[in-house]
Amino acid sequence: MYYEAVVEYIRRCPGPYFRELTRELGIPVGTLQYWLGRLVEWGELYLLNLWRRPRYFHAATPREEAEVIYIVRELKLSPALASDLPVEVRPHLLRAVVEKYPCVRQDLVEVFIAMFSQL
16 A cells, blocks of 8 residues: 555655655655655666755656756755756756656746745
8 A cells, every 4th residue: 555655656756865755745744754765776767866855756857857856956945055956957957857747747836936026
């Protein structure tokens, strides 16, 4: 039950960090730690840590896509980091992930609003 919920959530909305998963899925911390560890060990998921927090991605998510998703989702939490991106964000790749994942689209809108309000 937990296995499927974790995999499905990450497949549908890639790049969550640990606390986000506990909040969104309502899985107890210890249980979630166990399943994330197992899923990473089995190669079903992988961790990407470019900036502040490690984020989880499904094994089928290409690294380039994961990097762009990571940046968008991190900027949602800390828009001030936009001046110090750890990887290059290519517009065509950003467009592709925004079209593919509604949660990333929503995060990008929130980043834009936050950055625009700081002008």
